[in-house]
Amino acid sequence: MALEVMAKATAPIPLDIAFRVEPGELLALVGHSGSGKTTLLRTIAGLWTPARARVAVNGTPWLDTAARVNLPPHRRRVGLVFQNYALFPHMSAAQNVMAAMDRADPVEAARILDLVNLHGLGDRRPAQLSGGQQQRVAVARALARRPKALLLDEPFSAVDRATREKLYAEIIALRAHLKMPVILVTHDVNEAQLLADRMLVIEKGQVVREGTTAEVMGDPRALHAMGVRELAAMLPATVAEHLPDGLTRLDGPSGPLFLPTVEGAPGSRVRVRIMAHEVILSRARPEGLSAQNILAGRIAQIVPGQGPGVMVHVALGGHEIIARITRRAADQMALQPGDTVHAIVKSMSVARDHIARAPNGE
Amino acid sequence: MDWTALELSLKLAFWTVVILLPVSILFGRFLAFRRFRGKALVEALVMLPLVLPPTVLGFYLLVTLGRNAPIGQWWHGVFGSQLVFSFQGLVVASILFNLPFAVQPAQRGFQAIPPEVREAASCCGMSPLRSLWKVELPLAWPGVVTAMVLTFAHTLGEFGIVLMVGGSIPGETRTIAIAIYDRVQAFDTSAAATMSAVLVAISLFTIAVTFALSARVGRRLG
Numbered sequence: 042m043a044l045e046v047m048a049k050a051t052a053p054i055p056l057d058i059a060f061r062v063e064p065g066e067l068l069a070l071v072g073h074s075g076s077g078k079t080t081l082l083r084t085i086a087g088l089w090t091p092a093r094a095r096v097a098v099n100g101t102p103w104l105d106t107a108a109r110v111n112l113p114p115h116r117r118r119v120g121l122v123f124q125n126y127a128l129f130p131h132m133s134a135a136q137n138v139m140a141a142m143d144r145a146d147p148v149e150a151a152r153i154l155d156l157v158n159l160h161g162l163g164d165r166r167p168a169q170l171s172g173g174q175q176q177r178v179a180v181a182r183a184l185a186r187r188p189k190a191l192l193l194d195e196p197f198s199a200v201d202r203a204t205r206e207k208l209y210a211e212i213i214a215l216r217a218h219l220k221m222p223v224i225l226v227t228h229d230v231n232e233a234q235l236l237a238d239r240m241l242v243i244e245k246g247q248v249v250r251e252g253t254t255a256e257v258m259g260d261p262r263a264l265h266a267m268g269v270r271e272l273a274a275m276l277p278a279t280v281a282e283h284l285p286d287g288l289t290r291l292d293g294p295s296g297p298l299f300l301p302t303v304e305g306a307p308g309s310r311v312r313v314r315i316m317a318h319e320v321i322l323s324r325a326r327p328e329g330l331s332a333q334n335i336l337a338g339r340i341a342q343i344v345p346g347q348g349p350g351v352m353v354h355v356a357l358g359g360h361e362i363i364a365r366i367t368r369r370a371a372d373q374m375a376l377q378p379g380d381t382v383h384a385i386v387k388s389m390s391v392a393r394d395h396i397a398r399a400p401n402g403e
Numbered sequence: 404m405d406w407t408a409l410e411l412s413l414k415l416a417f418w419t420v421v422i423l424l425p426v427s428i429l430f431g432r433f434l435a436f437r438r439f440r441g442k443a444l445v446e447a448l449v450m451l452p453l454v455l456p457p458t459v460l461g462f463y464l465l466v467t468l469g470r471n472a473p474i475g476q477w478w479h480g481v482f483g484s485q486l487v488f489s490f491q492g493l494v495v496a497s498i499l500f501n502l503p504f505a506v507q508p509a510q511r512g513f514q515a516i517p518p519e520v521r522e523a524a525s526c527c528g529m530s531p532l533r534s535l536w537k538v539e540l541p542l543a544w545p546g547v548v549t550a551m552v553l554t555f556a557h558t559l560g561e562f563g564i565v566l567m568v569g570g571s572i573p574g575e576t577r578t579i580a581i582a583i584y585d586r587v588q589a590f591d592t593s594a595a596a597t598m599s600a601v602l603v604a605i606s607l608f609t610i611a612v613t614f615a616l617s618a619r620v621g622r623r624l625g
Contacts, residue, residue, distance in 0.1 A: 088522050114525035115534075127523035131541045140537065141527035186528060 042099045044190045044222040048084050050091035056080060056246040062190075062222035069225045069237035071267060077246040078226045079124075082192050085224070086121050087114035098189045098222075120183030124195040126175045128167040134178045135163030141185040153181045156218065158211060173204035177211070184218075191223045197232060206394045209235055213400050230271035234314055235397040242266050258363060259354065261344055269346060272317035274363045277399060280305045288333070288388060294358035299333040299388050303396055314395035317365035321385040322353060324374060334386040336362060340378050343371065355384050362386075404597045407574050408582035415490070415578060416558035419497040420551050423505040426498075427550045431509030432539065436521075453503045461567025464496050468568070488570050493578075496568040497558050504553040512546015513539060545617040552613040556606045 047059040056077050062068045070078040083089040085096050087103065090111060096104040103117045104110060120141075128137050138153055139145040154163050157177040167175055176196055183191060197205045213236065216223075227233055233240050234254045242249040242263040250256075250263035254275060257263045264272055278291035278298055289303040291311070303311060326335060338357040345351050351371050353364045362384050376382070434446060452460055468486040469475045478486045486492040516539060524534040540547070562580040569576030571585060579598055586595040 086522075086526055088526075114522070115528050115530055118528075119526055121523070121526040123519050123523060125517075125519065127517065127519035129520065129523070129538055140524075140529070143528065182523075182527065186526070 042189055042221060044085070044224075045095070045097045046081065046085060047093075047095045048081060048091045049093040050246075054080060054246055056091055058243065058246065058248055060241055060248070060251065062224060064222055065216075065220050066239065067216065067219075067223040067225060067237045069227055069233035069240045070243060071227060071230060071233045071240055072243035073228060073266075076243045076266075078243050079194055080246075081243075082121070082194050082224065082226050085190060085192060086119050087112060087117050118186065118189040120186045120188030120191045122176070122179045122183050122191075122193045122196045125199055126167075126179035128175060128178055128182070130167050133164050133166055134159060134170065134174075134181075137167070137178055138163075138181045138185045141182045150181075150185065153185050154178075156184070156215065157181045171204070172200045173208060176200060176208060180212075180215075189221055191219060191221055193223065193225045195226055195228070197227075197229070202394055209394070209397050212236055213398055216400050230267050230273070231314060231395055234273060234275055235312065235395075255361060259342070259344060259352075261346060261352070264352075265347060269348075269350070269365070270316075270318060272352060272363055272365055273314045273395075274317065274361050276313045276315060276357075276360055276362060278311055278313055280307050280309050280311060282307060293336070294360045295336050295338060297334075298336075298386075300391050300396070301388060301393070305398065310399040311396055312399050313391060315362055315386055315391065316395075317352060317363040319387065319390035320362060320364035320366075322355070322364050322366060322370075322374070322376070323383045323385060324380075326383050327385065330385065331387075332385045333388045336384045336386065338362065338382065338384060340376060340380045340382060342378055343376060353382075355382060357384070404594060404601070405577075405579065405582040405586075408577050408579045409598070409601065411490075411574065411576075412559050412578040412580070415493055415497055416555045418494050419501055419558045420555050422494070422498055423501060423554055424547075424551060426502075427505040427509040427547055427554075428540070431506050431547070431550070432513045432535070432543075434506065434510045435513035449506050450503045452500045457500070457561070457563025458567055460500060461496070461564045464492075464499070464564070464568050468492055468495065487568055488572060488576060490569075490575055493565060493569045493576055496564050497561065500561060500564050501554045501557060504557050505550045508546045508550040508553065509543065510546075512543035512549075515546070516542050548613060548616065552609055556609050559602060559606060 042064040044062045048056050050056040054077050058081060070081060072078045080089060084091055084094055093106050094104055095102060102110045103112045129140060132140060134154060135147065135150045138150040151163060154160065157180050159174060159177050159181065162170065162174060170178065197208055200208065225237060237254065239252060240254050240257045241251045242257055244266040249266040250260045258272060258274065276293055278293045280289060280303055281292045282290045284290060287302055288299045291298040291300060291303065305311060336357055338355040341354040341356040341361060343351055343353050349367050350365050351368050353366060353371065353376060355362050355364065364384060465487055466472060467474055470479060470485050475486050520538065521534060524538040529537060560580060565576065565578050565581055571577045571581050579602055583595050583598045
């Protein structure tokens, strides 16, 4: 049930993009506003038709301008979560969910609402729900359509940071139930890195880079499109112990990591996003330093940036951490691929919403 | 008190509302959602009866519905009666004259629906007709109800065009507004006063009920 998309247009925005999403895969479309990512989503849903386009699910075309096929949105089996949710204000949560079913089924609606942690709130109208709850109703409604493709348009942008952290965790947990291709449109690289299997970086309607988040992070052009300050590595880790001083000790790929309280019982697996501009490199293992995390590794590659910076990828036990340092520092230290260095990460430099539970099976 | 005139007015208002209800929904929705060349002209045409003197509209109706005009001739051929100076003629005039009241509030009601809510309806698998029934009408109905109440109240109060197209035939075209005018002309002030008071009461009641209803809807959705 793979989703294939090709779209070309010159107006209202230039667009020349083709990509494919596999069943169960979550692809993040990342780009600045105006890059064309929402237009792509609308093309897939049938809310907009580019000059030349093809959208097919499992080989069956929904849209093929060459063959004059263009199914209206209601005949495409698509689940779309709108940026502002677009719930039906005159219906209860359960009615909203049932509105997307071929035949209204209250039992099934209750089951889907349970799935998105809205147990017992089916009778509430959207106006009586919090922003996070409204987003969950929107996700439930999209799932109730039994979609062959699930499309999420900036679904976390309208909630506060604390709610967003919870919703991230819920989407990650929900992944086990999603057998269809999923597309997440976002301008938030953190979101894409935490949630997506693959990223598609878009600029001015064109693909700058497509690949796993690690691959994308190694590409200077993609970094330029995303904003180089978004450069970060994802490290897998396991919660080891909650310490009495408020820190949590995690077991990382190359020794312990001390971070401010990480939610989750000991043994639970998480992924930690470490921003490249927060990482300091040292040749010798430093002493008398306030930073709590000193990770020894080997330089895998040094990628020059467009400005005064370079990106140093340091391999640690099968994973990578990235340090964005000045070219001057790299020259002074005479860093070369293969060298052993110590990456220094302040505990306090890792934000709470940069830590997420690892998807199942990882 | 001329009860026949009141009954005739209510009958005229009823038929005007019945015929204009689908027009209000379909045409109001069309103007709310569609963009096309000449839309401003169409909207201006709909609004025209609001600014024209009733005599102007009445004059054109007399000309087009009269026995010498094609429409009048066709009507005469089919029904064997003439359209002007008849109740049917009044209904036609009333429909045209009430177009701005029937279409505008409904159009505003449909325009108030966020576009993405309508898009969500189609992404939920609803056909346009189902979306109209399940999503658009429930959200736009305060506008549609306002349109119908205004049409109803306005028909009760219409004078000039009725006089032009219908005259003052008792039981056929003499509405309550005309009857009041007749009574005043005949210096029968007390009858005119009673009928005026009845008209004020009915109109006030209708409009007040609508406002109360729409306030309740506002609370429900707010």
